[in-house]
Amino acid sequence: VNNQNSRKNGNAKKGNGKVLVVYYSQTGTTEGVAKIIARETNADLVKLEVKNEYTSDDLNWTDKNSRVNREHDNPNSRNVELKNAVIPDFSSYDTVFIGYPIWWREASWVLDDFVKKNDFTGKTVIPFGTSMSTGDGTSGNRLKKLTKTGNWVDGQRFSSSYNESEVVDWVKSLKY
Ligand SMILES: Cc1cc2nc3c(=O)[nH]c(=O)nc-3n(C[C@H](O)[C@H](O)[C@H](O)COP(=O)(O)O)c2cc1C
Numbered sequence: 001v002n003n004q005n006s007r008k009n010g011n012a013k014k015g016n017g018k019v020l021v022v023y024y025s026q027t028g029t030t031e032g033v034a035k036i037i038a039r040e041t042n043a044d045l046v047k048l049e050v051k052n053e054y055t056s057d058d059l060n061w062t063d064k065n066s067r068v069n070r071e072h073d074n075p076n077s078r079n080v081e082l083k084n085a086v087i088p089d090f091s092s093y094d095t096v097f098i099g100y101p102i103w104w105r106e107a108s109w110v111l112d113d114f115v116k117k118n119d120f121t122g123k124t125v126i127p128f129g130t131s132m133s134t135g136d137g138t139s140g141n142r143l144k145k146l147t148k149t150g151n152w153v154d155g156q157r158f159s160s161s162y163n164e165s166e167v168v169d170w171v172k173s174l175k176y
Contacts (some may be wrong), residue, residue, distance in 0.1 A: 016092070016094060017094060017095075018044075018092055018093045018094055018095070019038075019041045019042065019043035019044070019093065019094070019095045019096075019097070020043055020044050020045075020046065020087065020090075020093040020095070020096045020097070021034050021037050021038040021041070021043045021044070021045050021046070021096075021097040021099065022045075022046045022047075022048060022087065022096060022097070022098055022099070022114065023045075023046075023047060023048065023097075023098070023099030023100065024047070024048040024050075024099070024100050024101070024108060024110045024111055024114075025047070025099070025101065026054065026059060026101055027101075029101065029130040029160050029162075030099045030100060030101050030128075030129070030130045031047065032162075033099060033128060033130055033158055033162060033167055034047075034097070034099045036164055036167040036168065036171075037097050037099075037128070037167065037171055040167075040168055040171045040172075041095075041097075041171060043095075043097070044093075046084070046087055048082050048084060048085070048110065048111070048114055049082060049083040049084055050080055050081070050082060050083070050110060051080075051081045051082065051083050052080070052081070054067060054068070061103075068103065071109065072103070072104055075109075078109045078112065080109060080110050080112065080113060081113055082110070082113045082114060085113040085114045085116075085117045085118075086117050086118065087114075087118055090118045090119070091119070093123060094122075094123060094124065095123065095124045095125075095126065095176050096120065096123050096124070096125050096126070096150075097126045097127075097128060098111065098114075098115070098125060098126070098127045098128070098140065098143065099127075099128050099129070099130075100127075100128075100129050100130075100139075100140075101129065101130055101131065102129040102130065102131035102134070102135035102139050102157065105131075105134050105135040105139065106135065106139050106142050107127065107129055107139050107140050107142055107143050111143055112143070112146060115143045115146045115147050116146055116147075119149060120147050120149045120150025121149045121150065122150075122151075123150045123151065124150070124151050124153060124176040125144070125147075125150040125151065125152045125153070126152075126153050126155065126174065126176065127139070127140025127143060127144075127152070127155035127156075128140075128155055128156045128157070128158065129155065129156075129157045129158070130157070130158045130159070130160055130162065131157060131159070131160065132159070132160050133159070135157050136157050137154050137155045137156050137157055138154075138155070139155060139157060140152070140155040153174070153176065156170050
């Protein structure tokens with residue numbers, strides 16, 4: 001197959017086979033997983049950046065009045081705007097991996113701006129999250145509900161202390 005994006009892992013190709021890995025990461029864990037996935041799938045990699053970035057105080061979930069706690073308690077107050085929510089040439093990708101830290105067992109709402117502003121029609125969408133201990137493959141369902149388009153497959157959750165080989169094995173197991 002004459003395809004510049006042909007996969008190292010031999011997955012069946014659909015369309016042009018272009019893959020995008022897009023992620024948000026506060027402390028680098030999700031970023032590490034995203035980079036492994038991108039390497040294994042020859043994907044383009046995009047890091048989402050928050051306009052009004054969270055400080056470490058903002059992220060302190062043990063403080064009832066911290067920004068994340070206020071946003072968690074009141075979903076109407078979230079509205080986290082990204083600097084780069086609209087991905088250039090998004091329509092050209094067949095497969096999109098979406099990565100996030102798990103906050104309160106769900107995908108961080110930092111991803112909401114990205115999923116609302118891009119059209120996933122016709123794409124395979126594969127969510128993945130990282131967390132210390134809780135949350136699972138269903139953590140992306142809330143994001144799926146925000147889009148109404150795209151063929152979302154079951155997601156995966158990795159521990160903050162993941163092994164590289166777990167990520168590689170998961171990517172190899174995917175049919176997309
Ligand atoms: C606001 C907030 C909420 C979190 N909620 C959870 C949680 O519900 N369960 C869990 O195991 N870890 C939770 N964590 C830990 C993160 O999911 C974990 O550290 C993640 O790997 C961070 O990814 P990152 O380095 O890409 O930002 C939370 C962290 C923050 C900052």
